Amino acid sequence: MDKQSFLSLYTDDPFVRNLGLSIGSGEHSRMNVKGLSGSMDMLIVHAISKVRGGFHVVLGNDSEEAAYLASDWQTFTGEAAYLFPASYKRPYHYDEVENANVLMRAEILNKLSGSMSEGKVLITSPEAIYEKVINKKSLKENTFAVKVGEKVDLSFIEELLSTYGFEKSDFVYEAGQFAVRGGIIDIYSYANDMPFRLELFGKEIDSIRTFDPETQLSTGSVEEISILPNIQTKMEQESRQPIMDFFPEGTCFWIKNYKNSTNVIQGLFEKACQYYDKIGESGALLMPPEKLFLDTSAFEAQLSSFTLLAFGHVFEWKDVPEFQFQGHPQPSFNKQFDLLVQNLNENRAKGITNIICSESEKQIGRLVNIFHELDPTLKVQTLPINLKEGFVDDSLKLACYTDHQIFERFYRYKSTKTTSKSKALTLKEIKNLHPGDYIVHVDYGIGRFAGLEKVEVTGKMQEAIRLVFRDDDLLYVNIHSLHKISKYSSQEGTMPIMSKLGTQEWENKKKRVKNKVKDIAKDLIKLYSQRKTASGHQFSTDSVLQVELESSFIYEDTPDQASATSDVKDDMEKPYPMDRLVCGDVGFGKTEVAVRAVFKAVNDRKQVAVLVPTTILAMQHYQTFKERLENFPVSIDFINRFRTAKEVKEIIEKVGNGEIDILIGTHKIVNKAMKFKDLGLLVIDEEQKFGVKVKDQLKQLRVNVDVLTLTATPIPRTLHFSLMGARDLSVIATPPPNRQPVTTEIYTFREEIIRDAISNELRRGGQVFFVHNRVMEIDSIANLILKLVPDAKVVGAHGQMDGKKLEKIMVDFIDGAYDVLVSTNIIESGLDIPNANTIIINRAHMFGMSDLHQMRGRVGRSNKKAFCYLLTPPTSTLTVETRKRLQAMEEFSDLGDGFKVAMRDLDIRGAGNLLGAEQSGFISDLGFEMYHKILDDAVQELKKTEFAALFENDLKQTVAPLVQDCVIETDMELLIPESYVSNISERLSLYSKLDDIKEEKALNEFREEIKDRFGTIPERVQALFETVELRWMAEKLGFEKLALKNEQMKCYFVSSDKDAYFSSPIFMNIIKFIQSKNRNCKIKETKDRLILIIKGVDNIQKAKNWLSDMLFVK
Secondary structure (H helix, E strand, O other), rough: OHHHHHHHHHOOHHHHHHHHHHHHHHOEEEEEOOOOOOOOHHHHHHHHHHOOOEEEEOOOHHHHHHHHHHHHHHHOOOOOEEEEEEEEOOOOOHEEEEEHHHHHHHHHHHHOOOOOOOOEEEEEEHHHOOEEEEOHHHHHHOOOEEEEOOOOHHHHHHHHHHHHOOOOOOOOOOOOOEEEEEEEEEEEEOEEEEEEEEEEOEEEEEEEEEEEOOOEEEEEEEOOOEOOOOHHHHHOOOOEEHHHHOOOOEEEEEOOHHHHHHHHHHHHHHHHHHHHHHHHHHHHOOOOHHHOOOOOOHHHHHHHHOOOEEOOOOOOOOOOEEEEEEEEEEOOOOOOOHHHHHHHHHHHOOEEEEEEEEOOOHHHHHHHHHHHHHHHOOOHHHEEOOOOOOEEEEOOOOOEEHHHHOOOOOOOOOOOOOOOOOHHHHHHHHHHHOOOEEEEEEOOEEEEEEEEEEEEEEOOEEEEEEOOOOHHHHEEEEHHHHHHEEEEOOOOOOOOOOOOOOOOOHHHHHHHHHHHHHHHHHHHHHHHHHHHHOOOOOOOOOOOHHHHHOOOOOOOOOOHHHHHHHHHHHHHHOOOOEEEEEEEEEOOHHHHHHHHHHHHHOOOEEEEEEEEOOOHHHHHHHHHHHHHHOOOOOEEEEEOOOOHHHHHHHHHHHHHOOOEEEEEEEHHHHHHOOOOOOOOEEEOOOOHOOOHHHHHHHHHHOOEEEEEEEEEEOOOOHHHHOOOOOOOEEEEEOOOOOOOOOEEEEEEHHHHHHHHHHHHHOOOOOOOEEEOOOHHHHHHHHHHHHHHHOOOEEEEEOOOOHHHHHHHHHHHHHOOOOEEEEEEEHHOOOOOOOOEEEEEEEEEEEEEEHHHHHHHHHEEEEEEOEEEEEEEHHHHHOOHHHHHHHHHHHHHHOOOOOHHHHHHHHHHHHHHHHOOHHHHHHOOOOOOOOHHHHHHHHHHHHHOOOOOOOOOHHHOOOOOOOOOOEEEOOOOOOOOOOOOOOOHHHHHHHHHHHHOOOOOOHHHHHHHHHHHHHHOHHHHHHHHHHHHHHHHHHHOEEEEEEEOOOOOOEEEEOOOOHHHHHOHHHHHHHHHHHHHHHOOOOOOOOOOOOOOEEEEEOOOOHHHHHHHHHHHHO
C-alpha cells in the first residue's frame, strides 16, 4: 500500500468528515476526541487539516513528545511542522539559553507574522508556550526585507545591520553575523536556519542565495528574504505577548491531556516567580515574571477564542460533545514471532487488514521472510513510512504495526539539523596552520611556520611561506610546493626536535625509520601469507535462526556495521582461517558484529572463546550475550578472577567435553589447562590492552582457528589502506542513527549543580556516574552526594578495591541496587549500563580529549536523553588549550562527532598500538603524516619485490608514475590578491587546497566554489589555476622541474640513471617534437641531467600550449 492511499482512508472517512463539520460550525468551543491510539492522533489531525484547511496547533505533554508528534506530521505531509521549542532551560538564566531554539522560535514567528499558516501545523509543549514572545509591532518594525532586483546602498546595509546588533566578521558561521567581500554580502539572519548571500551588480541585487555555513557554499536561491535581529536579547525591554496572538482566527487547538498541561504551566510560572524573588534588588533591570510568562489563568483566557479539542487518555471536560474513535494500541509480542503470526491471522479472520510499517526495506524483507517461514499462507501489506507507534483501528478495520515495536527497538524522531558555529571551525582549525606551529617539510625536516610573506621575484610580487629551522635558518617555500608541508602532529604535549638545514640529519632519520618499518611490514605480510595457505573450518551459509537473531537487534544497522558483519561472515565461509580486525568508536555496535559471528559458529556446532581484558568486561559481555541469545539453544559461561577454583575446574571439564558453547573470560582462557573440544572461533575484545605473553599464547591457538578482533582505538582510514596487505580490516565509522546526542555542559564545581543533575536523573528513574579520579577522596565525595541528595543510594568504587567487592558493587549497580556510582575512571573501558544516563566528570580539565570522549560514551546508550556535566575550577584559571579542549567536547555532542576530534589524538595512539610500541617513538620523531608516507612506501616496495607473487592482482592495476612531483618556479605575479581574499589563514587554506587537487573535475569545482564565495575571479587567480594544470602536464611528460623566467621555460628531465624513462615512448615523442620545432627549442646537459629550453614563453597559457603539443605529438 502506498502512503497516499493509506492517508486517504482517513480523509475520506465519513466520521472524520463529520468531526470536521462540527469544528467548522463553530457551535462548540470544546470537544473531546476519544479512542486515538498510537499514531492515530496525528493521522486525524492531518485528515482534518486536509478536509477543512485552517491552522492547527498541537500541544504535547513535553518537548520530547512534541518532537515525536512533529516527526509523524513530517512523515504524513512530507514537510516539516512548525516545532516551537522553549528557549530557556531555566527562567531568568540568560546564560543558559539554547541558541538553536532561539533561532527556531524567531523563524516560526517570522512565518506566522507573514501569512504562512493555511494548512500548517504548529506543535509545541507547555514549557515553550508559557514563554511570551515579542509583540507584533516591534517584530514588524525590526524586520528588514529585501528582494532580487531592488537597489540598495552598501553602507546603508552595513549601518542597518550594526544597529540590529549584527557583528561584522570575515566569514559568517553563526546567526547575528555579516560579512562584506567586494560585491558580496553574507548575512546570517535570526529568522532562517541558513545564512544568505546577496550578490550585487553595482547597486542592484543580482541574486540572493542561501549557503551552508560549514562549507560556505551556496545551496539554493531565493527571491526575497527578511532579516531579523536576535529577538531574545535585542528587544529585552519591549513588551511581550503570548504566541497565541500570532495565531489566525479559527485556529484548532489540539491538547493532549489538558489537566497536565495547565499543571505544568502553573508549576513553571511559580518557579519563575521564585527565581525572580531570589534575585531581589539586582533584578531591577529584569522584567517581572507576569510580563515574560503565562500562568494557568492567563493561558486559559488566551485559549477562549479557539476551538479546543482534547485527545489522549485522560479527559478533564464534562458535558462537551464527544467523538469516539475505535483505536487500540499495538499489542506487545515480546519478540515472539509465533504469537505475532497468530495475532495477524486472528485479525485477518475478523476482516482486519494487516499493515506493517517501516522505512527500511531490509527490515520489511526480514519480517516477510520470518512470516513466510512460520506461515506461508499469511498475507500482510507493507507501508514504507515510519510511525511513532502502531495501532489497531476497529472502525476502519486496520491493524498498523510498526517494526520498531515488533522488535522492541528504539525509534528516534527525525530532527532538523541545526548548525552550530564552532563545529565548522574547530575541524578547520585543527588542520589549519597558525604562525608558530610546527611543520614537517618532506625534504628539509621539522621547522616552524612563520606566516605568509610577499617576496619580490625579478620585480614581480609573489606570496611565499616563511619557515624557520634550527638556529633561525630561514626557508621560503613557493606556494606551488605547499603539498610538501604538513602540520606536525604527534601525541599531545610532545615537543619535536627542529631540523638543521644543510645537514644529512633528516635524511638519515627517514632512512632509519624506513628500515625499521620494513621489518615490521615484512612480519605482518609473512603472517598473512602463512594464513592464506593454512587450512581452517569452512562455515556454512546463514540459517533461519541467524536471520531471526539479526532482525531482533534493537537498533538499526548502520551501513558500516552491515558491511563489517557481511565481511566477517564471508571470511568465515572461506576455507582458510579468518583474521579480521574490526575498529569502531564506543557505542558504534562492534559487540553486535561479534554476537552475530559467534552465533554463526555455534550454529555449525563449534565452540567459541571470547577473550576480554578486564574482569568487569567479562561480566558485561556475559550479560550482553545472554540477553541477545536467550531465545536460542546455546549454553554460555564466563570465567574470571571471581570464580572459585571449584567452578573453574567444572568449567574446564565442561569445555573439554563440549557442554559449553560459548566461553567468555579474561586471559585464563588461553591457559594450557583449558582444552576446547572443538574451537571454531576466537573473539578478542580491546586487543590493545593485552600484554606480550598473552599474545604469544594466542599465536599457538590461532593458527587454524578463525579470529575476530575488536578494538575501540580508531585506526586512521589512510593507515587502514597501507595495511590492507597485512590484515583484513573493517572500520565502523558511522554512528548509529537512533541515538540521541549527549548534552554536554561545562560548569564550575558548585554543589547545587551536582544536586540538580542527580535529582533530575533520579526523578526519571535513571542512574548516575560520578567520576572523580582520586582514590583517596572517593568516600568524601560519596558523603557529599548523600548530603545533597539524601534519598539517593550512593556507592563508591575504584580499582584498588578487593576484586570480589568491586565486582559485587558493579553487578549491583547494573541491577539497579544503587542510584549513584562514584568511581575513578575505571568505567571508561566498556561498562555498558543502559539505565545510567547522566555522567558527572569532576576535574574534567585533567583528562585528555579521548578519555573524556570514552567516558562520555558510557551514557546515552538508550533512547533517553543523556547528560554529561564537566566540572572544572573557575574557567579563568584554566590554560587556553584546556579551555579549547573542553569547548570542543561541548560542541561535538553528537556521537561520531567526537570521533572526529578524538581522532587526532587517537589516530596517533592507534598507529602506535597497531604496529608495536617502538613506533610511537618514530612518530614523534617524524610527525604522523611523514611517518605515514614512509610506511606506505615501504609496504608498496615489499609488494613489488619480496611478495610480488602474493599481490600480483593488485600490482596489475597500478601503474608507477614517472615522477612523484614536479616543482614549478616562475617570475610571474601568481597569487590571490588581498583585495580578493583578505583573511590570511583563508588564503593559505585556499593555496593548499589548490595544491592538493589532482584532477580536472575537482579543479572546476574549486573554481566554482571560489567564484561563489568571493565573486568574479581576477586574472591573477585564473593564472594560478592554470599553473596547476601545467604541473599535471609536466608530471605526465616526466619533468621534475619547470622554471618560467625571463620569457623562457626550462624543463628539467629526470636524472639520467632512470633508463626506463629514456627508452619510453614518451621520451621518444618529446625528441621528435623538439626536432620539428628546433627554432625555439634546444636541449643542453648539466650535471647528469638534461634540460629542455623553450624560448618566447611569457605567460602560463603559452607554456600550457607547448606542453600539450608535446603530449599529443602527431
